Each structure stands twice: as C-alpha cells, then as structure tokens.
Amino acid sequence: MSFPTIINNILEGSQDLVQATDGNIFGVHYPDALATTKTAVVFTYKKDAATHTLQKKNTLQEFNLVIWILSLDNEINENIVPIIRGLLDDYEDDNILDLIFEDEDGGVDQEKQRYYKSLIYRATYQD
Amino acid sequence: MSITWGGKVIARTTDFSIEINKEIVDITTLQSAGWKEKLADLKDWKISFNALVTRGADATFQVYDAILNDFLTSDAPVTIVIADGGAGGTFSKTGSAILASLSTGVSVGEKVTYSGSLEGTGGLT
Numbered sequence: 001m002s003f004p005t006i007i008n009n010i011l012e013g014s015q016d017l018v019q020a021t022d023g024n025i026f027g028v029h030y031p032d033a034l035a036t037t038k039t040a041v042v043f044t045y046k047k048d049a050a051t052h053t054l055q056k057k058n059t060l061q062e063f064n065l066v067i068w069i070l071s072l073d074n075e076i077n078e079n080i081v082p083i084i085r086g087l088l089d090d091y092e093d094d095n096i097l098d099l100i101f102e103d104e105d106g107g108v109d110q111e112k113q114r115y116y117k118s119l120i121y122r123a124t125y126q127d
Numbered sequence: 128m129s130i131t132w133g134g135k136v137i138a139r140t141t142d143f144s145i146e147i148n149k150e151i152v153d154i155t156t157l158q159s160a161g162w163k164e165k166l167a168d169l170k171d172w173k174i175s176f177n178a179l180v181t182r183g184a185d186a187t188f189q190v191y192d193a194i195l196n197d198f199l200t201s202d203a204p205v206t207i208v209i210a211d212g213g214a215g216g217t218f219s220k221t222g223s224a225i226l227a228s229l230s231t232g233v234s235v236g237e238k239v240t241y242s243g244s245l246e247g248t249g250g251l252t
Binding site: 051052053054055059060094097098100124126 | 142236
C-alpha cells in the first residue's frame with residue numbers, strides 16, 4: 001500500500017476525526033469549492049530521501065508529512081490536534097517503520113481565510 | 128546482480144564485492160636466466176556484502192534474522208550463487224562459503240544496516 005494511501009486510511013478510519021471534520025479529510029489536494037465555513041484536515045507529503053537496493057529502487061523512503069487542520073475557530077483546531085497525534089505519533093506497521101512527530105505550527109491562513117494548525121512528521125516507509 | 132544464500136536472494140543488499148585470489152609461488156632458480164619464475168598455486172575467494180535489515184519474515188528472500196540465526200547456530204557452509212538476473216545477463220557462479228563475520232549498525236533516526244563477509248570453501252564454478 002502506498003504511503004499516502006496508508007495515511008489517508010489512518011485518518012479516515014478514525015470516527016472521532018471524521019466526526020470533528022464532518023468527513024472533510026483530504027490528501028494533497030484541497031478542494032477549492034469547499035466552503036470556508038467548513039473544518040477540514042488536509043495532508044501533504046514530500047519524499048526527502050530514498051535508499052535503493054540491488055533488488056529494487058526506493059526500497060526505503062523518507063517522507064516529510066504535514067497535516068493541516070483548518071477551521072474558523074482556533075479552539076476546534078486545538079481539539080483536533082490530540083486526535084491526530086493519537087493516531088499518528090509513533091505509528092508503525094509493516095510499511096511505515098517510523099512516524100515521528102517533529103514540530104507544530106499555527107496561525108491564520110489568509111488564502112483560505114481561517115485558522116490553521118500544522119503538524120509535521122518524519123516518516124520512514126518501506127514498500 | 129544478486130547474491131543467493133541457501134536458495135534465496137539476500138534481501139535488500141545495497142552492495143557487494145567478490146574477491147578472487149590466486150597464490151603465486153616463486154620458483155626462481157639460478158637457471159632462471161635473471162628472470163623470476165612463478166607458478167600459479169591455490170585459489171580462494173571471498174564475498175563481502177552490505178544490506179538493510181528488513182522487518183518481518185519473507186518467504187522469498189533471505190532476511191537478516193535467518194542469516195543471524197545461521198551464523199550463531201551453525202558452522203556448516205552455505206551454498207552461495209552470484210548471478211546477473213537482469214535482461215541479457217548470463218553471469219552466474221556457484222560455490223560453498225562460510226559466513227566469517229556479521230556486523231550490524233544501528234543509530235537513532237537512521238536505517239538499520241548490516242554487513243557480512245563470506246569465505247569460500249572449495250571452487251567457484
């Protein structure tokens with residue numbers, strides 16, 4: 001299973017998170033048509049490094065994963081943070097060998113006209 | 128190229144090297160007319176490899192756990208095959224070897240790697 005698919009499944013598999021966001025959980029692409037009144041979670045990821053082996057390229061990959069929480073109320077964002085951290089902090093399975101929380105940021109997203117929180121993770125993924 | 132250990136390719140090798148040596152015996156005598164004379168003698172071979180430690184069992188590939196267990200519990204030689212399995216590849220050599228050393232490297236935030244060295248016993252054919 002690919003890295004973004006696993007992350008998507010983890011987030012969408014949480015009843016608490018689905019309830020808190022009304023199901024507005026998106027991977028990479030934030031729908032422009034989504035009303036600014038909605039609370040949403042969007043994740044983006046970037047491959048930082050890859051280890052190749054004789055058997056296969058990209059056997060191990062390191063990703064930078066950012067989870068964005070967007071809403072009109074910063075308190076809502078603060079309430080969603082522990083839900084996501086409970087799902088992702090130190091998560092591991094056969095594919096995701098490490099998922100380490102690194103940093104948190106927050107403020108006002110002028111473009112989307114709402115408050116945001118971002119949770120930054122570093123992930124080691126094996127195919 | 129791949130190394131096969133006991134019928135299974137060693138999982139996640141990042142590199143390996145094969146060294147084949149031939150001993151040369153000096154048979155120079157006073158009749159050698161001022162030139163050294165030599166004879167080829169015994170040959171030996173060794174392989175060293177580096178690989179990533181994999182998580183979980185694997186039915187297809189030889190994983191770190193299995194190699195470590197072999198090293199700790201058995202002194203028997205293992206059948207090693209070095210082959211080029213790629214398109215058009217014809218290179219393939221087989222021999223028996225004894226795992227002479229195994230070392231593992233672990234550090235925080237880094238991938239876990241291990242390296243091994245094999246000493247051939249008998250010919251590489």
